[in-house]
Amino acid sequence: MDPVPPQSNDFERLQRLLALKRHESPPPGFFNRFPDQVRARITQADLVPESWWQRWLAAVSVKPAWATAYAVVASLLVIGGVWLAKTSPADGGPQLANSPAQSGATNPPGALLASNAPPPGLFNTPSLPVQPAEFKR
Amino acid sequence: MPAASEAPAQPDDITLVRQAQDGDAAAFDELVRRYQRQIYGVIYHMTSHHEDASDLAQEAFVKAWQALKSFKGDSSFFTWIYRIAVNRTLNHLKTRKFRESKHRFSINDLDAEAENHPDMVALVAHNTPRRDLALVELQERLNEAMAQLSENHRLVVTLHDIQGLPHEAIAHIMNCNTATVRTRLFYARQQLQGILSDYLK
Numbered sequence: 001m002d003p004v005p006p007q008s009n010d011f012e013r014l015q016r017l018l019a020l021k022r023h024e025s026p027p028p029g030f031f032n033r034f035p036d037q038v039r040a041r042i043t044q045a046d047l048v049p050e051s052w053w054q055r056w057l058a059a060v061s062v063k064p065a066w067a068t069a070y071a072v073v074a075s076l077l078v079i080g081g082v083w084l085a086k087t088s089p090a091d092g093g094p095q096l097a098n099s100p101a102q103s104g105a106t107n108p109p110g111a112l113l114a115s116n117a118p119p120p121g122l123f124n125t126p127s128l129p130v131q132p133a134e135f136k137r
Numbered sequence: 138m139p140a141a142s143e144a145p146a147q148p149d150d151i152t153l154v155r156q157a158q159d160g161d162a163a164a165f166d167e168l169v170r171r172y173q174r175q176i177y178g179v180i181y182h183m184t185s186h187h188e189d190a191s192d193l194a195q196e197a198f199v200k201a202w203q204a205l206k207s208f209k210g211d212s213s214f215f216t217w218i219y220r221i222a223v224n225r226t227l228n229h230l231k232t233r234k235f236r237e238s239k240h241r242f243s244i245n246d247l248d249a250e251a252e253n254h255p256d257m258v259a260l261v262a263h264n265t266p267r268r269d270l271a272l273v274e275l276q277e278r279l280n281e282a283m284a285q286l287s288e289n290h291r292l293v294v295t296l297h298d299i300q301g302l303p304h305e306a307i308a309h310i311m312n313c314n315t316a317t318v319r320t321r322l323f324y325a326r327q328q329l330q331g332i333l334s335d336y337l338k
Contacts, residue, residue, distance in 0.1 A: 010330055010334075010337045011326060011330065013336075013337045014298075014326060014329055014330055014333065014337060015298050015326075017279065017333065017336060017337070018279070018294065018298040018299055018329075019298065019299065020275075020279070021182060021279055021299050022178075022299055022300075024181070024276070026177065026181075026187055026190075026191070027187075030177075030191070031170075031173055031174060031177075034169070034173050034177070034191075034194070034195075035166050035169045035170050035173065037191075037195055038166075038169050038195050038198045038199065038202075039162065039166060041195050041196075041199045042162075042198075042199050042202050042203075045199055045203070
């Protein structure tokens with residue numbers, strides 16, 4: 001049922017008061033220039049069509065449900081990525097050796113070498129005695 | 138015999154729309170000229186911001202031009218362009234918080250007719266020495282009161298009480314039934330009555 005329209009003087013005054021807003025007008029000449037401004041924007045839009053991401057942003061801003069869906073999917077991807085990164089080394093996949101020394105001593109067969117360093121003993125250089133630095137007074 | 142000075146009949150909206158759909162830019166310009174005041178008006182009264190209203194009104198007409206091929210004539214062009222403008226304005230208001238306008242119209246922006254309007258004169262006549270100030274204050278109070286309404290309530294007040302559209306047209310524009318329009322109008326007026334009580338005594 002429709003609400004009963006109020007007939008009080010206050011409501012009539014309110015309507016007359018609001019009707020005064022009809023007299024608010026933009027700066028002089030605004031409506032003379034307006035069609036040309038619209039035409040210029042149409043020409044510009046024809047010359048430079050919106051890119052896919054601008055259309056995407058517009059769609060997101062128009063439909064909050066889409067924005068929420070995108071946010072949920074992005075969050076799930078991040079969480080999934082973090083979870084995979086934490087769980088994958090313990091799954092028994094190929095393991096990386098950190099150094100050649102480790103690879104020779106403890107790596108199980110099939111372990112991959114993750115360094116370009118030569119195998120131990122190939123390019124042995126004589127070790128030089130290290131002298132501590134001295135400060136002359 | 139028709140008088141020689143009689144102006145040629147203006148083509149109706151649907152004729153102009155068909156011409157514009159065929160690529161006649163001049164026909165579309167005529168539609169812009171025909172509805173620019175109403176479209177600017179509804180956006181301005183929703184945002185209370187001249188620059189935003191100008192920008193959004195231009196956007197609405199650009200979108201209308203781009204979507205003109207899809208206009209089948211199920212509703213009038215007037216209703217269709219109003220819907221585009223109203224939807225863009227509501228999106229604008231949702232994405233950007235309603236800000237206090239730094240570019241409020243000064244008394245110079247009220248047209249001369251308004252200053253001599255009997256209601257306006259009656260409202261501020263007793264403040265004759267400070268009449269201009271009273272007019273500006275009234276204008277600001279009206280805009281502030283409008284800003285306190287929800288977007289849907291502000292829209293029905295704008296379309297009905299300011300722009301004078303009938304309930305049925307507003308229902309088409311807002312995509313709801315006339316009972317909803319009447320209900321929103323009722324509660325919006327109640328709220329405005331409370332906010333503007335000083336001016337209504």
